Amino acid sequence: MSKNVRLKHSGLRDTAIVGVGATPYYKRGESADRSINQLAGEAILAACADAGLSVRDVDGLAFYSLARAGYADQMEAGEFVETLGIRELRFSAALTGGGGGSAGAIGLARAAIVAGDASIVVTVMALQQRTRLGTVFAAKASTPLASFVQPSGLAGPGHLMSLLTRRHMHQYGTTRDAFAEIAMSTRANALNRPKARYREPLTHDQYFGARMLADPLCLYDFCMESEGAVAVVTTSIERARDLRQKPVPVVSVAHGGTREWGRAFSWFGMPDDGTFASSGHKSIAQRLYQRAGVTAEDIDVALIYDHFTPMVLMQLEDYGFCAKGEGGPYVLSGAIRHSPERKPGRVSVNPHGGQLSEAYIIGATHIVEGVEQMRGTAINQVTDAELALVTGGPAALPVSGLILGRDR
Amino acid sequence: MSETGIATALPAELVRITTDPSTEPFWRAAKERRLVAPRCADCTAFRLPPTPFCPHCQSASVEWVELSGRATVYTYTVVQGFPGLADITLVPVVVDLPDAPGARLVTNVVGAAPGDVRIGTELTVDFHPISDGWLLPVFRIADPPLGGE
Numbered sequence: 404m405s406k407n408v409r410l411k412h413s414g415l416r417d418t419a420i421v422g423v424g425a426t427p428y429y430k431r432g433e434s435a436d437r438s439i440n441q442l443a444g445e446a447i448l449a450a451c452a453d454a455g456l457s458v459r460d461v462d463g464l465a466f467y468s469l470a471r472a473g474y475a476d477q478m479e480a481g482e483f484v485e486t487l488g489i490r491e492l493r494f495s496a497a498l499t500g501g502g503g504g505s506a507g508a509i510g511l512a513r514a515a516i517v518a519g520d521a522s523i524v525v526t527v528m529a530l531q532q533r534t535r536l537g538t539v540f541a542a543k544a545s546t547p548l549a550s551f552v553q554p555s556g557l558a559g560p561g562h563l564m565s566l567l568t569r570r571h572m573h574q575y576g577t578t579r580d581a582f583a584e585i586a587m588s589t590r591a592n593a594l595n596r597p598k599a600r601y602r603e604p605l606t607h608d609q610y611f612g613a614r615m616l617a618d619p620l621c622l623y624d625f626c627m628e629s630e631g632a633v634a635v636v637t638t639s640i641e642r643a644r645d646l647r648q649k650p651v652p653v654v655s656v657a658h659g660g661t662r663e664w665g666r667a668f669s670w671f672g673m674p675d676d677g678t679f680a681s682s683g684h685k686s687i688a689q690r691l692y693q694r695a696g697v698t699a700e701d702i703d704v705a706l707i708y709d710h711f712t713p714m715v716l717m718q719l720e721d722y723g724f725c726a727k728g729e730g731g732p733y734v735l736s737g738a739i740r741h742s743p744e745r746k747p748g749r750v751s752v753n754p755h756g757g758q759l760s761e762a763y764i765i766g767a768t769h770i771v772e773g774v775e776q777m778r779g780t781a782i783n784q785v786t787d788a789e790l791a792l793v794t795g796g797p798a799a800l801p802v803s804g805l806i807l808g809r810d811r
Numbered sequence: 812m813s814e815t816g817i818a819t820a821l822p823a824e825l826v827r828i829t830t831d832p833s834t835e836p837f838w839r840a841a842k843e844r845r846l847v848a849p850r851c852a853d854c855t856a857f858r859l860p861p862t863p864f865c866p867h868c869q870s871a872s873v874e875w876v877e878l879s880g881r882a883t884v885y886t887y888t889v890v891q892g893f894p895g896l897a898d899i900t901l902v903p904v905v906v907d908l909p910d911a912p913g914a915r916l917v918t919n920v921v922g923a924a925p926g927d928v929r930i931g932t933e934l935t936v937d938f939h940p941i942s943d944g945w946l947l948p949v950f951r952i953a954d955p956p957l958g959g960e
């Protein structure tokens with residue numbers, strides 16, 4: 404069997420993404436003339452229109468992050484059903500955790516469809532920055548467990564991840580040049596994208612001249628504080644073939660993680676065997692590849708959750724694009740730069756500009772890009788890409804991953 | 812950007828802890844300026860933060876062990892400013908506790924220039940006032956400093 408034939412038959416392929424939709428992407432405060440539920444509704448309607456479906460036919464909702472919209476707002480299934488005119492809801496569930504579940508929410512949609520509970524399932528995320536994510540923990544009430552982290556003044560996610568980053572630099576000799584390369588290559592991918600928030604090139608000098616926010620992380624290691632909403636429609640592969648778009652099959656999907664990772668940045672007890680200075684995704688990667696019957700070498704384009712540049716590097720290691728500890732030299736070799744042509748030993752990472760340069764909607768934009776790459780309609784297309792990897796954020800469990808493919 | 816000053820802890824009024832039956836002995840001891848950690852009474856594994864079950868053997872029996880107060884920097888960050896406190900310099904650290912192997916604390920180095928903190932720097936415990944009369948374990952560079960990398 405040729406490689407392409409093998410890849411076309413690999414994995415689950417019993418469900419497919421058939422529609423994606425998004426609002427424009429806004430800077431902080433810019434979408435304040437609309438409620439967050441209006442943003443979510445706009446994305447849902449756009450995704451249904453993309454699929455050629457009526458929103459009335461949606462019968463399932465598969466959220467992540469406990470159905471929160473961002474960190475301060477809560478989405479309610481009943482509200483969407485009532486206010487959008489969905490006829491009958493048959494499935495409504497959310498992955499626990501936070502942005503770690505973004506890719507895995509498609510697995511929740513798949514579970515509902517394969518079980519026969521629902522047939523057209525929407526996953527949606529919306530975000531407004533009324534509470535600043537960058538210092539979200541400083542504003543949060545304490546809990547008995549958070550009382551063992553919060554008092555140290557680790558005010559936001561970047562502060563937490565700077566501690567893993569420092570350890571990675573210490574253990575493996577990783578340098579800030581590698582993080583700069585991730586920031587600069589991601590920015591380069593956003594330059595030609597009309598919806599991207601940042602479309603000016605980022606230079607080495609700008610990166611190293613930027614203010615430190617949580618040493619060793621500087622301004623450009625942090626994703627942006629943006630606003631907007633993204634929705635995705637998943638259905639069975641059979642139904643997908645009758646709809647408007649070329650189906651994008653779910654080849655593999657997994658969420659969860661191991662005890663050693665646990666609450667990750669909320670306890671910092673991860674063992675010193677390469678787990679602490681990692682993304683927590685290693686077990687997800689293994690399960691994902693096993694279910695798909697593929698390896699990292701088969702992945703044509705990688706949509707890696709980029710809330711912080713070093714976490715991209717650690718995911719590249721955990722997903723096997725390079726050996727553990729080799730993430731620095733790997734990215735510095737130019738391996739993650741977008742190229743339309745797939746070459747061995749490299750992979751196009753976040754050709755949509757990611758959360759660092761396009762928009763941060765808690766992982767949902769990576770799913771959209773995965774779908775466009777598999778349809779062959781991406782702005783920065785990897786030619787004839789057969790498999791796209793989409794990851795959820797390195798975070799407290801569950802973390803998650805998704806492999807999308809092309810239909811036969 | 813403000814000048815980086817001597818590292819401190821957050822002011823008392825900004826730090827408010829809550830407790831539950833598993834964690835309260837830790838804070839009660841801290842209030843008496845004692846650093847303690849829970850050790851599984853069955854398999855002797857230490858754990859932090861204090862939680863109801865031993866993750867290794869699932870036992871709910873705990874012995875509270877008083878520690879020497881020595882610690883080693885496992886990793887650290889340097890943060891200039893906190894919401895409402897532009898000039899504060901914080902050095903949040905994750906520390907290993909040599910007499911509670913397997914348990915780590917997330918805490919602050921205080922009273923030191925951030926540049927003097929490295930992975931492996933040896934520390935000793937001190938206690939810093941926080942809200943509601945509690946004391947927070949924080950750490951100072953051990954004297955004499957072993958410092959450097």
Ligand SMILES: [Zn+2]
Pocket residue numbers: 851852853854855856865866867868869870
């Ligand atoms: Zn035990």
